[in-house]
Amino acid sequence: MFDSIAPRYDLLNRLLSFRRDIAWRRRLANSVARHRCQRVLDLATGTGDVLLALAQNNAAHLAVGIDLAPEMLARAQQKLAKLKAPQTFSTIQADAQITSFQNNSFDAATIAFGIRNVQNVSQTLREIIRVLKPGGRLFVLEFSLPANPLLRAIYLAYFRYAVPAIGGWIARNRAAYAYLNQSVEAFPYGPKFCALLSAAGLIDVSFESLTFGVAAIYQGVKSCG
Numbered sequence: 672m673f674d675s676i677a678p679r680y681d682l683l684n685r686l687l688s689f690r691r692d693i694a695w696r697r698r699l700a701n702s703v704a705r706h707r708c709q710r711v712l713d714l715a716t717g718t719g720d721v722l723l724a725l726a727q728n729n730a731a732h733l734a735v736g737i738d739l740a741p742e743m744l745a746r747a748q749q750k751l752a753k754l755k756a757p758q759t760f761s762t763i764q765a766d767a768q769i770t771s772f773q774n775n776s777f778d779a780a781t782i783a784f785g786i787r788n789v790q791n792v793s794q795t796l797r798e799i800i801r802v803l804k805p806g807g808r809l810f811v812l813e814f815s816l817p818a819n820p821l822l823r824a825i826y827l828a829y830f831r832y833a834v835p836a837i838g839g840w841i842a843r844n845r846a847a848y849a850y851l852n853q854s855v856e857a858f859p860y861g862p863k864f865c866a867l868l869s870a871a872g873l874i875d876v877s878f879e880s881l882t883f884g885v886a887a888i889y890q891g892v893k894s895c896g
Contacts (some may be wrong), residue, residue: 672850674848675742675802686837691882704731708744714767734761738765775803779803783812809889815855876890878890
């Protein structure tokens with residue numbers, strides 16, 4: 672599905688989010704930079720927008736983006752080359768649930784709008800914790816639902832009807848953009864997702880709502896014990 676929408680993926684991200692997705696990823700990169708994370712793993716990297724944000728913010732010395740979709744990765748590599756990102760920034764085709772990285776390899780892991788797409792969320796979180804160094808941080812950027820009832824109703828109407836229509840028109844794949852709202856509505860968010868992070872073994876779990884609650888950044892730390 673993601674390979675099929677790769678040619679129009681970035682365009683639709685900007686259009687459907689009114690370009691807020693750029694600001695959200697920049698905020699994610701700023702959070703990584705604030706904690707001086709030198710080695711970063713970006714899971715479900717897609718077309719590499721988080722990698723670009725990390726490079727532009729000098730947020731990491733080394734960053735590796737992994738994804739299962741080769742067409743998405745091809746576009747990520749093109750964008751990194753165009754930006755003239757450091758040679759220590761790279762992409763690998765891999766499954767976020769089972770990677771080949773050694774234990775305790777990364778200072779931080781990021782995943783933007785990808786955790787709800789994996790088959791097994793708990794397994795993916797355990798894998799992320801495995802490859803993080805003790806004291807390493809996970810940053811998750813994901814959609815959520817506004818708490819305000821009126822905003823929530825407007826948001827859901829937009830997600831359920833406008834987004835599939837626009838996606839079908841531009842990407843010629845209405846089903847992919849119908850899946851978007853279905854996956855967002857079905858996925859736990861806010862305190863419920865924080866509970867999943869804690870259950871996986873992370874400590875100091877917190878989240879920050881973005882843009883009236885339509886997205887959030889979650890953080891958690893791998894215990895040093």
